[in-house]
Structure formats: C-alpha cells, structure tokens
Amino acid sequence: xxxxxxxxxxxxxxxxxxxxxxxxxxxxxxxxxxxxxxxxxxxxxxxxxxxxxxxxxxxxxxxxxxxxxxxxxxxxxxxxxxxxxxxxxxxxxxxxxxxxxxxxxxxxxxxxxxxxxxxxxxxxxxxxxxxxxxxxxxxxxxxxxxxxxxxxxxxxxxxxxxxxxxxxxxxxxxxxxxxxxxxxxxxxxxxxxxxxxxxxxxxxxxxxxxxxxxxxxxxxxxxxxxxxxxxxxxxxxxxxxxxxxxxxxxxxxxxxxxxxxxxxxxxxxxxxxxxxxxxxxxxxxxxxxxxxxxxxxxxxxxxxxxxxxxxxxxxxxxxxxxxxxxxxxxxxxxxxxxxxxxxxxxxxxxxxxxxxxxxxxxxxxxxxxxxxxxxxxxxxxxxxxxxxxxxxxxxxxxxxxxxxxxxxxxxxxxxxxxxxxxxxxxxxxxxxxxxxxxxxxxxxxxxxxxxxxxxxxxxxxxxxxxxxxxxxxxxxxxxxxxxxxxxxxxxxxxxxxxxxxxxxxxxxxxxxxxxxxxxxxxxxxxxxxxxxxxxxxxxxxxxxxxxxxxxxxxxxxxxxxxxxxxxxxxxxxx
Numbered sequence: 001x002x003x004x005x006x007x008x009x010x011x012x013x014x015x016x017x018x019x020x021x022x023x024x025x026x027x028x029x030x031x032x033x034x035x036x037x038x039x040x041x042x043x044x045x046x047x048x049x050x051x052x053x054x055x056x057x058x059x060x061x062x063x064x065x066x067x068x069x070x071x072x073x074x075x076x077x078x079x080x081x082x083x084x085x086x087x088x089x090x091x092x093x094x095x096x097x098x099x100x101x102x103x104x105x106x107x108x109x110x111x112x113x114x115x116x117x118x119x120x121x122x123x124x125x126x127x128x129x130x131x132x133x134x135x136x137x138x139x140x141x142x143x144x145x146x147x148x149x150x151x152x153x154x155x156x157x158x159x160x161x162x163x164x165x166x167x168x169x170x171x172x173x174x175x176x177x178x179x180x181x182x183x184x185x186x187x188x189x190x191x192x193x194x195x196x197x198x199x200x201x202x203x204x205x206x207x208x209x210x211x212x213x214x215x216x217x218x219x220x221x222x223x224x225x226x227x228x229x230x231x232x233x234x235x236x237x238x239x240x241x242x243x244x245x246x247x248x249x250x251x252x253x254x255x256x257x258x259x260x261x262x263x264x265x266x267x268x269x270x271x272x273x274x275x276x277x278x279x280x281x282x283x284x285x286x287x288x289x290x291x292x293x294x295x296x297x298x299x300x301x302x303x304x305x306x307x308x309x310x311x312x313x314x315x316x317x318x319x320x321x322x323x324x325x326x327x328x329x330x331x332x333x334x335x336x337x338x339x340x341x342x343x344x345x346x347x348x349x350x351x352x353x354x355x356x357x358x359x360x361x362x363x364x365x366x367x368x369x370x371x372x373x374x375x376x377x378x379x380x381x382x383x384x385x386x387x388x389x390x391x392x393x394x395x396x397x398x399x400x401x402x403x404x405x406x407x408x409x410x411x412x413x414x415x416x417x418x419x420x421x422x423x424x425x426x427x428x429x430x431x432x433x434x435x436x437x438x439x440x441x442x443x444x445x446x447x448x449x450x451x452x453x454x455x456x457x458x459x460x461x462x463x464x465x466x467x468x469x470x471x472x473x474x475x476x477x478x479x480x481x482x483x484x485x486x487x488x489x490x491x492x493x494x495x496x497x498x499x500x501x502x503x504x505x506x507x508x509x510x511x512x513x514x515x516x517x518x519x520x521x522x523x524x525x526x527x528x529x530x531x532x533x534x535x536x537x538x539x540x541x542x543x544x545x546x547x548x549x550x551x552x553x554x555x556x557x558x559x560x561x562x563x564x565x566x567x568x569x570x571x572x573x574x
Contacts, residue, residue, distance in 0.1 A: 010047050015273065030127055031366050034275050034278065037278065038284070039279075041279060057274070060273070061270045062243075063225065064243070068263070068267035082406075082409075083409050084409075089149070092150060095308035096301075097121070097519055099118075100119075116350065117354070121338070122157075126151045128366050128369065129331065130151075143323050143326055147327060147331065159240075162240060162341065184435075185235040189237070189241075196249065200249070200253065204253055228243060229246065275339075278339050278343070298365065298368075310324035313327050317403070321380060322376050322379075330369065332369040334361055338362070342355045342357070398553060423481060433470040485505055504552060510548050511549045514545035518537075521538045
C-alpha cells in the first residue's frame, strides 16, 4: 500500500512540474506532462515502479479524458457542421491514413503495424490545437471554426477506430464476426443512449429540484460516465468509447455548461494523470532504436497534412492566400486519441513499441506546430512563388466551383431540406439492413442445429426477400438524393445543363467511393489477415479514383461539350 501511495504522490507532484515546464517554454501542458512522465518512468529515473498502478491510472485517465471531450460534443452540434466540414474531415483522415499505411509497408513492417501507424498519424490533437491557438491569440481567425468542426469529426472517427480494435479479440477472428460484434455492441450502446437521454432529463429535473448543489452535478455526471464505460467494457468495446457517449449525453441535458464547469477540475486532474501515465510507458532505449522511423513518420505527417488539410480546404472551403498553409500547420500535432490507439496495439503483440513512438511524435509535432504557425504567411509566399501559374489558376477555378456548390447546399430551401431528410432516412435504413442481416445470420445458426434443412431453406428465402426489400428502399432513397444534388448543381454550373451536372456528380461520387474503399481496405486486411500481396488493391483503387477525377476536372473547367447533350435544360423547366 505504501508503494502505491508514494507512486501516486509522485505522479501528482510531477504533474505540477510538467505544467510549469510547458508554460516556461510556451508549449501545451500535454508536452510537459508526457516529458516528466517519461523521466520518472521505469526506463529512466524509475520513481514510479508499480506498472499495475500506472496502467490503472492510464485507463482511468483515458475514461475521464474521453468523457471531458464528450462534454464538448452535443449531437445537435454535429447536425449543424455541414457537408463541407464532414467531407474535409473524412478526406483528411483517409489521406493521412493512406500515407502512413503505405509508408510503413514500404519500410518493411507488417500490415498490422502499418494500419496502427496510419490511424495514429490521422488524428490531430484537439487539446494542443485549441490551446496553442488561444495562447497565440489566433482563435478568432476565419479558418478556426472549420478546423474545430474537423476536430469534432476526427474525435468521432477515433471512437469508431478504438471500437474496431477493441472489438477484435484475437487474430483468428473472422471479418464477419468482428463486424457483427461491433455492430451489435454499438447498436446496444446507441439504443441505451437514446433511452437514457429521455429518462435522464426527467430524473435530473426531479433531483435538482430537491438539491441543486454542485456536488450533485459532479456525482451525477461521473456516475453516468462510469456506468456507460462499464457498459461498453461489458460489450467487449473500449471503455473510453462508452465514456465519450456518456459525455455527449450529459452535454445534451439542460444547463449542460453547469455540468461541464462542475466536472472540469476532476477532468483536468485525471487527464493530466493519463498523459503522465502514458509518459511513464515510454522506453528511451526503444525511442533511440526507432529514431529513423520516427523521423520518416514526422515527414509523412507534414506532407500528408498539407495534402489532407491544405489541398482539401483550398478545393472545398475556398481557403485563399496563406489560409491553407495556416490550416495545415494548425493541424500538425497528433495527440490524445493517437496514444489510446497506440496503447490498444499492445494487446496484438505486433513487435513495435508504438506507445514510445507516438509519445515522441507528440513531442516533436506539438513543438513544430507551435513554432511554425507564426510563419504561415512566409511559407505561403515561398510555396506560391514556386508553384506554376497555370496550376494555381486551375486550382482557383475548381475551388470557386466547389465553394459555390457547398454554399448552395447550405442555403435552406426545398431541395436542401429534402436532401437532409432523405440522407437521414438512408442512414437509418442502411443501419437497419446491417442489423437485420446479422440477426438473420444468428437465427439461421439456431435453425440449422435444431430443425430440418427444409425450414432452413425457407428461412433463407424469406431472409433474402427481406434484405432485398430493404436494399431496394435504400436504392430508391439514394436515387432521390442523387436527383436533389444534381438539381442543386444546376444552380452552380454555368451551363444549367442537368445532364452535364448529373455526369459531374457521378464522377464525384465514383471518385469518392473508390478513394474511401482504398482507405478502408487496410481495416479489412487487418480483420481478415489477408496475404501481403493484397496491399496492391488500395493502390489500384487510388489510381482508378484519379482517372475519374481527371475527367471530372475537365468537365468542371468547361471541357464538356454542351452540344452533345442537346438543348440545355434550365432550372426553371426542371
């Protein structure tokens, strides 16, 4: 008991020292906490020797960290982010994942290591980005709201990534069984979330009517967080995923800011301990051995960020001048979710100390981001002076076209309202179809073991008809969405030609489908344990996506001959 208390005391005292170090060098607190944690850990000064306590504090800190992030996330906010920010967030994640995955493969590592590295590099640190921008008085810049929206998208993707890795029990798990387990677990969690959300509002009103003391808010918030974390753990998922949902649940309650203020001191304590505990897991010898690998990954982070953020914000958000460079630098740092993914990799025995590598990348990327963000305009001038004028003009034309397209989607009218409603229905139908498939799969196993084969064939027939019916509903709604998007596009394209707009839209959708299929393929490889030769498939899909993008750019720039479609169809006639 004495050793545990001493170790805990050392952690708390060193957390203060870490904060002082970070403040002294004008860096985010995460930097100082990780550094001090690494110095007092078993591989250095060995002031904290109890590994069980370290792991327990890290797990508890992760739960509180995700709960605190969830407190900043309200489902209603997500609905207001807009198609532009969601698409940029998804593209950024996918591009960085692809670069990280393929680079790690080229360096001779296994596909499992490559997937973990790709995912680790994909997430920017919400804590670091916001803290640095606030410290440097840059939080009021025009680019920041979009960057915050992208960070929210990334947080949600991170929860799904953690759920995926925690849902795989061992390497022998089949892809369908993994997908089935994760789907049912998430469905149960979301169902519990929706039920408890409605019940909790009435309970909270009753509780606060009798006692509105701040301590009640604290215990109520932390109690919800603990219950959801255990529920996620019971379902075979990462407890932090349940904590995130619990935080968003509390955020949806009336007067949610009061809950946030009440829990804030505890969140700071335990999140600080999380970063400290993760720092103690750092092995300096391992970091020294992997130094070339860390250097290459840092280069990948920089290149992939400038493509994933700089290029996409230029094309889709119409960022001009130094804005794409500023946005790319602001999102350089990797952070808290990357550490959680790295810790999750330890149960797969991949042979690489990703916790140490991730901690090193957090150090360097946070410092690089903090220092270089002051020079975004200088870097822009350097890049723009070397870029071909023809390429710049082409990028501006495409960017203006896409900006107008997304601006039209954000205008509230009949078409956009219909688009939003249809999109929600499609999402629910797709989830229902997936759940129905897995339920039918489970029932078929029971029928096969207890009844005659005739009943099994009848069941297969009924199940196939049901799945086909649900898919037909999805297809019908997708056609309606396609029509709405085509109509919106006629307000953007100068030709007002519906047939041309449909072709442009088809090119966009096919390119995005091929691109995201390439990005998701490594996850399938991980779950299926496919042969290394299968790694060529994402590369083929990427090249196919670029083929459609080339034709798409020609259409947008006026390469499409309007006459070939006959008379132009005006919006009014449509």
